[in-house]
Amino acid sequence: MRERDLSDTLGITEAQLLAAHVGHGVTRISADMDRIMPALTRLGEVMALTRNESCVIEKVGIYDGFRPGPHAALVVNEEIDLRMFPRHWQHGFAVEKTLEDGGIRRSIQVFDAAGDAVHKVFLRDKSVLEEWDGIVEDLQIADQSDMLDVTARIPVEAAKGHADMADRLRAEWDQITDTHQFLQMVRKLKINRLGAYRIAGAPYVRALAPTAVSDLLNRAAESALPIMVFVGNMGCIEIHTGPIETLKPMGPWLNVLDPGFNLHLRADHIAEVWQVTKATRRGDAISVEAFDNKGGLILQIFGVLADPDAADRWNQTVAGLEGLAQEVPA
Structure with missing residues (x-):
């Protein structure tokens, strides 16, 4: 099962599911956008993934053109085009998942305070794999607990107007x-x-x-x-x-x-x-x-x-x- 579906089945959030695997292919990292974005640039070509409950978008490219900001930030280039809101970037993980064919899928994943995915970045065959270990070490935080406290989800606001x-x-x-x-x-x-x-x-x-x-x-x-x-x-x-x-x-x-x-x-x-x-x-x-x-x-x-x-x-x-x-x- 995909991590999102498995976490729903278990009655926990996807971020809590990852936290439970800390030390077993998962490392807790900083969710600070200003630290993550320059690190992603070092990886070269990657796949950027953003989703909500009903739609997933995936783009392949390089994380060039980061423009930081306290309330809103951008990544703008020909392939990767993002509008990002730092206050929702609360929990970060570096993930190494062993696949059925024996390969390893590496990713950087960021979640909000409720433990729901905000943005994920997956390495590809053309990524600069030599940078991975150094990036994980640079972004690793002191707290490597396998437990994660999350807040209640903010409910979707129904149509409001008269x-x-x-x-x-x-x-x-x-x-x-x-x-x-x-x-x-x-x-x-x-x-x-x-x-x-x-x-x-x-x-x-x-x-x-x-x-x-x-x-x-x-x-x-x-x-x-x-x-x-x-x-x-x-x-x-x-x-x-x-x-x-x-x-x-x-x-x-x-x-x-x-x-x-x-x-x-x-x-x-x-x-x-x-x-x-x-x-x-x-x-x-x-x-x-x-x-x-x-x-x-x-x-x-x-x-x-x-x-x-x-x-x-x-x-x-x-x-x-x-x-x-x-x-x-x-």
Whole structure:
């Protein structure tokens, strides 16, 4: 079983499961992002993995372009593109797992205070293996206990917003000039993302069928349309920019299996999908955003505004997605 599934079966968190193996292929390390990121650069080519309950994104590349910050930090290069929030980086582990074929899979794994995975980095055949032992020694902390105290999970916030706020919301929405201003706006109004979508109405949002994400990925693959896929949790958001090629459904999972980029999406977890339009200085940014039945954000997909032709093709593709015959109730 995968560690995440095994920990759920045992009634513990994934971080506690790893802690139980300290001294047996697992070493507790610092979760300080400012220490981890330079160490990861020394490993050369690796695989970066970020997930939430319903989606996993994996990108292959090198951890170049780290930009630290006390509240938010970045890794930005052609392959690895991350938005990271240091306060959620609470527990770190260096892991060596023996595989069935006798090989060893090495990884750096970071978890939040509740013991849920924030970000993982896996070594590959092309990684600089000679750096591994030194990195583990450099990052190792004094506390090598096999017990780990965790806090209660922060529950997903359900949609928050009232229909009588619609006019004020639209007026504020009209003032947006950058997508990053959106969350500032909803916080100011004391609502949240999904709550805003449910009350804004056209031309700001359009409710789409739950199958819209699958349809969109298929159309993007068929037309070699470059897209931006955002998948994350409270501590890390990982981004893919570019076309997708190979889509492969497997049971409830919809998988993108491309060289350097994998996506694993539980399509059956999608309860709501919204087409969202936000103004930017480079034109409207149109996204397709999927939520689970608790109101949690699963993933966002955008067009590539930097390429006008691709942006236009993206807008046409999204416009062709199936909308809901009736509005989702606020």
